[in-house]
Amino acid sequence: MKSLMKRVFAAAAAIATVFGLAATTVATANAADNATLTVSTADAKFAGKTVNAYKMFSATVSGDGKAVSYTLTDEWKPFFEKSVGLTGVTSENVNDKANDYVSNLQGDALVAFATKASNWAQTTANNIAAGATATVSADASSGNYTATFAGLDYGYYVVAVPGATLANTSGQYATLVSVDSTNVNANIKGSLPTVDKKVQVNGNGADTADAKIGDTLTFTLTSTIPDMSAYDTYTFNFKDTLSKGLTYGDITSVTVEGVDAPLVKDTDYTVTTTPAAAGNTLLTVGMTDFKNKQQTNAGKKITVTYTATLNENAVVGGAGNVNSATIQYSNDPSSTGTGESEPDKVRVFTYGFTVDKYTGDNYNDAATRLAGAEFTLTARGDTSAIKFVQVNAGSATEDAVYRVAKAGETAGTTTTITTPANGKVVFQGLKNGEYTLTETKAPAGYNKLASAIGVKVNGQNDGTDTTNATVTITYNNNNGSNYDQTASNGVIPVQNKSGAILPGTGGMGTIAFTVIGVLVIALGVAWTLKRKNA
Template identity: 85%
Template sequence: MKSLMKKVFAAAAAIATVFGLAATTVATANAADNATLTVSTTDAKFAGKTVNAYKMFSATVSGKGDSKAVSYTLTDEWKLFFTKTTLDGLTGVTNENVNDKANGYVSQLKGSALLTFATKASNWAQTEANKNMAKATTTVSNNLTDGKYTATFTGLDYGYYVVAVQGATLANTSNEYATLVSVDSTNVNANIKGDLPTVVKKVQVDGTGKDATDAKIGDSLTFTLTSTIPDMSAYNTYTFNFKDTLSKGLTFGQVNSVKVGDTTLTKDTDYTVSTSEGSDKNTLLTVTMNDFKNRQQANAGKKITVTYTATLNENAVVGGAGNTNSAKIQYSNDPSTNGTGESEPSKVRVFTYGFTVDKYTGDKYDNAATRLAGAEFTLAPKSGTAISFVQVTAGSATANAVYRVAKAGETGTTTITTPANGKVVFQGLENGEYTLTETKAPAGYNKLASAIGVKVNGQNNVTDTTDATVTITYNNDNGSSYNQTASNGVIPVQNKSGAILPGTGGMGTIAFTVIGVLVIALGVAWTLKRKNA
């Protein structure tokens, strides 16, 4: 009899031991279920997002400390998951034994098997078929607290929960999709698992993706938008669109390709392209993925990349914060409502620069110096041909003349003429070395003996709130050593007046010649008179 009783108590203790927690006493009812679960993340893209907590097992807790024991009971709503879902290693499940089978199955999971289980559980809970499943809901904070964004559930029953951020259908860096957490005390903390769709926008420079670049007006630029195909198991249909906003300074060209890995997709079959005008005359580009779940679910986890071109145009911001353009992913975030969300924007900046020529005469360069109109210049890349410019502002006695680099197809001029105030602004230049040549001096002045070398060097820290730092240096002999810095980007160019130089054919020589002729004539007359005498 003693032996039989020992076996009964041993069996009871084994039943009370689940998920690797040893029970030392038979579990009794909880004194109170009023738990707080706090999930947190350092990732800003989760700020403001909805988090759901699904109770898979109810829990009964007894004892404290080393004597604490927890027993779990599968909730009715989750019985269908264990009886109908294919779970590796789980067999022989019936309606009668599902609780014991579920307890035993989950308690032995570890490593990749546990991560796979979390994925299936979170996807199943979020499907449209289970949209009425009981869940606790809260929102991730928009502000950092101790370096984290947090979401807090209060008044929870003790239990084993599947916690999922709505729309987080991508694995995080640890290959986890959702948080599995045992709430078996009044305060429990856990980390948000899973990831949301994102996009990375780059501008291609010499085959390398950059967050910023410089260019001259008229240059064609290539941009890439890269995202990851999500796991769409929980969805019947899935929205996945690239939405790009090009600044007014960029003219959209064309989408060159859309690729999944190395496979090129087909336009108008796998995706469509559309553009529209934004409220401030910018361009809104949308690449819509067609029938995305059916076509791409098998490629979940692979990279998808859009490549397109755009041209820097006459509306480009010169210097300053540059020309900022950004991209987002519009994606499904709720299987039960077909709702969508948008990713955090990924931004790229394109910079273009300029400088001013100030034409003057006199020994001193200051505001009082005389400015000269009518000087003509060309500007060319070092060892290159003259750049064609379009006049933006003609200039006057009080206004600068402004010229920008001409775009392809525009009728421009390579000859730039100074206005009455002597100042000409060259705009739309990329970083590099240039040759500024005076081809004609103002009337009454001498043309420069040599060209001027100019170097444009713009630097930025790639944040879209900081202006670029532009340094213009120059020399007066078109050499490679730029030993002078243009204050505020202004290069002073001096002309000297064309004074008449002294000559040997002046009136004094003529007078001596006349006198000489008279002397000779008088001498001849005197000689003739003597002969006749």
């Protein structure tokens, strides 16, 4: 106790940090216990969450506010006797031992103590009652999210958010705060489970990708294994909503950072797919016996990798095909309740363009449109034309629509695209890249194009919000690499000229007609001269 008193009057120890326990002394006077504790965070994920304050030590404050004495509460004595691992602790000296222990904590040791104390407080079997409870709400004046505890007794508190079972970016897990004045402020510590979703592009994770219909894409869902010490059992599920334009394929792996062997399906996790609203599909990867199997890996990354195929229902252009994932997790050690993380989204885009077949000197609305022109479309560098499925045959008032065939799709597929009466054909389901558009047959009475047309599709998007992609279609008329013309609204005008009737050698030909003409003229001249001489 004598060494403890010396620390009290040492200036450096008398002013403790918000995480440390202030030095103890015998109070010369008691202040009224009517304190307000405000805890805050800039993290919007905490909005609406419950915050609990557990009083570990009660406190009295001297009249001048310069000295504080702390007394360990009875319910926290077992924590120091059994959990902290103090030596020589008896029921008679536990208060002094606890004071002495906490006063000397700093750095990583203090962070570790906060973690242990928070888990102890939240473990139902320990019967630690929260001294006060508050709810986090937005604070318009500061822009932060705050929870306020009013009318608190003076004391040393463990402040924890049930479900916040991860260290934050600073490595902090829970808040330790000495409430020894009428108004005290502290920061909320710890972090809630989150998920990071990516689509793989050239071996790297991205928030967006472009693909053609039929392409198979690889997605990853990454989260962090929480500290589940306060829980008897722990729910931890990856939940991923695939838009109707994506067909789920298979889970290719579930891995834990630093662990060589991947987790095993139906042993370590289960996979279910169920229909969801608007034709979407809900994929759930549920962890089995998660606490017992993964508590030792708390703080490590866990990653689910799966495949999905862009299908015939894919949105072309626009806001893309949205894929949204969350983590469902246990959020209260005292119940079976669960929370759900903020969703993380990726978008897969596919694009298209339109061919407008016409004849005449001017390309405008009055120009004559041509039916019956036939085209193929080939990716630059490929030798085989792309297979399409006709979605709409078109008419005098409707465009024909063809979408890229899915992998393995054979029924109703064609490589020949034919213009309808209105002359317009829409090509859908293409990824970014260069293509060759070849006219293989001209409409009856018109000349086929002398060369193929080079087309470049360049779609750009700005991430995972709901804005539409910007698609630029450029082209040339000689299938070169210089795309010097831009398709207005994605429409490429393709002109056909009517064919001239060419001379042949199988009939009398023009020579015969010339001879006959000369003879007729000669006879006419002879007849005129004869009449004149008569």
